[in-house]
Amino acid sequence: MSITVKQLHPYFMGEIGNIDLRQPLDKDTVDALSAAIDQHAVLVFHDQFIDDEQQQAFSRNFGDLETTVRAYRKDFVPRLDVHMADISNLDENNRVLPANDRRRLNALGNRLWHSDSSFKRVPARFSLLSARVIPSWGGETQFADMRAAWDALPDRMKSRIENMICEHTQIFSRGKIGFTDWAEEERAKMAPVPQVMVRTHPGSGRKSIYLSSHAGRIRGMEEPEARMLLLDLSEFATQPQFVYTHTWKIGDLVMWDNRCTMHRAREYDETQVRDLHRTTVSDGRPTVPEELAA
Ligand code: OGA
Ligand code: MN
Numbered sequence: 625m626s627i628t629v630k631q632l633h634p635y636f637m638g639e640i641g642n643i644d645l646r647q648p649l650d651k652d653t654v655d656a657l658s659a660a661i662d663q664h665a666v667l668v669f670h671d672q673f674i675d676d677e678q679q680q681a682f683s684r685n686f687g688d689l690e691t692t693v694r695a696y697r698k699d700f701v702p703r704l705d706v707h708m709a710d711i712s713n714l715d716e717n718n719r720v721l722p723a724n725d726r727r728r729l730n731a732l733g734n735r736l737w738h739s740d741s742s743f744k745r746v747p748a749r750f751s752l753l754s755a756r757v758i759p760s761w762g763g764e765t766q767f768a769d770m771r772a773a774w775d776a777l778p779d780r781m782k783s784r785i786e787n788m789i790c791e792h793t794q795i796f797s798r799g800k801i802g803f804t805d806w807a808e809e810e811r812a813k814m815a816p817v818p819q820v821m822v823r824t825h826p827g828s829g830r831k832s833i834y835l836s837s838h839a840g841r842i843r844g845m846e847e848p849e850a851r852m853l854l855l856d857l858s859e860f861a862t863q864p865q866f867v868y869t870h871t872w873k874i875g876d877l878v879m880w881d882n883r884c885t886m887h888r889a890r891e892y893d894e895t896q897v898r899d900l901h902r903t904t905v906s907d908g909r910p911t912v913p914e915e916l917a918a
Contacts, residue, residue, distance in 0.1 A: 627653060629660050633868045635772040636885070638664030645672045645682045645877060654685045661750070662827030666767050666868070666880040673875050674754060676708055676901060683752050683903040690741060690748060690904040693813075709902035711753060713894055720897060726805055733798050734889040736837035737768065737862055739882045740904060742792045743838040745817045745917075748882045749907040755872045757899040762892030765870045770832040771825060771884045773861035777833070782822075785833070785857070789843040789912055790850075791816035796840030816841065818912040825884045832884035833861055834911065862886065872900075883907065 628641035638660050643653065661667050674682070683689060689707045701716040713721050713728060721728040741748035753765070774782070793816040795806070806814070821842070823834045835858050842850035869890075870878055880887060892898055910917065 627656050627660070629664070631664060632668065633769075635866065636665040636769040637668065637767065637868045638666070639668045639670075641670075643669065645669060645674050646678050648681070649685060658686070658827070661879060661881055662825075665769060665771070665885050666878065668870065669877040669879070670873065671875045672754070672877045674877070676705055679752065679754050679877070679901060679903050680705075680707055683750070683905055686750055687905040687908065690744075690906050704901060707903060709904060711902050712757075712897070712899040714897065714899060720895065723894070728894075729803055729805070730798060732801060733794070733803065733837065735891070736797055736800060737835070737858055737886040737888045738797065738838060739834065739836040739886055741882070741906075742819055742834070742836035743794045743797070743814070743817060745910050747819065747907050747911065748904045750879055750881055750905040751902055752877060752879045752904075753900050753902045754877045755874055755900050757897045758872045758874055759892045759894075759896035759898050762890055763872060763898050764890045765872070765878065766888050766890065767868050767870065767880060768862045768886045769866045769868075769884070770835065770861055770886060771828070771830045773863075773866050774822070774831045774833050776866075777860070785821050785853075788821035788845075789818050789916070790821050790834075790839040790854070791841040791843070792819050792836060792838035793817065793840065794838060797837035799840075800837060818843070818910075818917050820911045823883055823911060825881075828884075830884070833857060834883070835861055835886055858886075 625642055627643050630639045632639050691706045692709050703716045704710045715721055740751045793814050795814050819834055821834060823832050825832055839854050841847060
């Protein structure tokens with residue numbers, strides 16, 4: 625039996641049916657999912673009641689997994705395995721984080737439009753997010769289609785930005801909401817990394833704008849001009865016609881292509897538990913080759 629794909633938005637978003645992510649998948653199914661995500665950029669699966677091991681096994685069909693950055697603080701006690709990003713409001717004892725907890729304040733940065741791990745030299749290709757517990761209201765995740773946004777840009781803007789190189793770091797993104805609580809050794813590890821502004825998406829041959837909250841500078845441009853251009857582009861690319869809002873149900877898994885989409889989390893009742901687990905497939909190589917990086 626083969627998978628079904630239903631498009632949920634005029635530009636992107638595929639809803640996948642007829643699949644059980646707890647089981648190992650045959651090559652035809654993995655190929656069909658790869659083709660579906662190349663076309664639709666974001667895939668939504670319902671009723672997938674998987675554990676972390678099953679999620680990792682499914683994710684590995686698409687490449688090597690990222691490990692989470694956690695060695696920064698000696699006092700940090702992770703709740704999940706090193707291959708799982710903890711997208712929850714819980715501490716290591718599964719208690720809701722207090723309002724002033726640094727982990728909560730840092731995670732608020734996920735409410736800015738971003739592409740995962742664009743602050744890493746080798747960024748993320750796919751993210752896979754599985755809903756384990758959801759609050760009674762809010763906490764949607766929004767996605768924006770960066771290929772459709774590129775297509776809609778005026779030609780003069782396309783040629784202006786086509787060969788730009790940006791610099792990304794979490795210090796820029798967290799700084800936008802006034803989060804500056806980094807240890808010295810953290811700062812040292814968070815030096816900006818170069819990323820191209822415009823990518824060609826390999827699976828579709830289409831161009832996309834590679835934007836993210838982590839971007840804060842553009843090479844060869846004065847900082848206010850660079851920041852203003854990034855704000856303008858981000859505002860353009862996240863207009864309602866390019867955006868889809870996913871409202872979570874327990875058992876949903878959403879898989880997105882970070883090369884050609886942005887996403888952000890939305891507000892929710894933070895007295896309630898919101899627990900989602902993410903695996904992240906690395907893109908394998910930098911967007912700016914070594915010889916151009918320095
Ligand atoms: C993520 C992320 C948004 C959300 O998992 O990478 O940004 O809605 N999540 O939690
Ligand atoms: Mn994210």
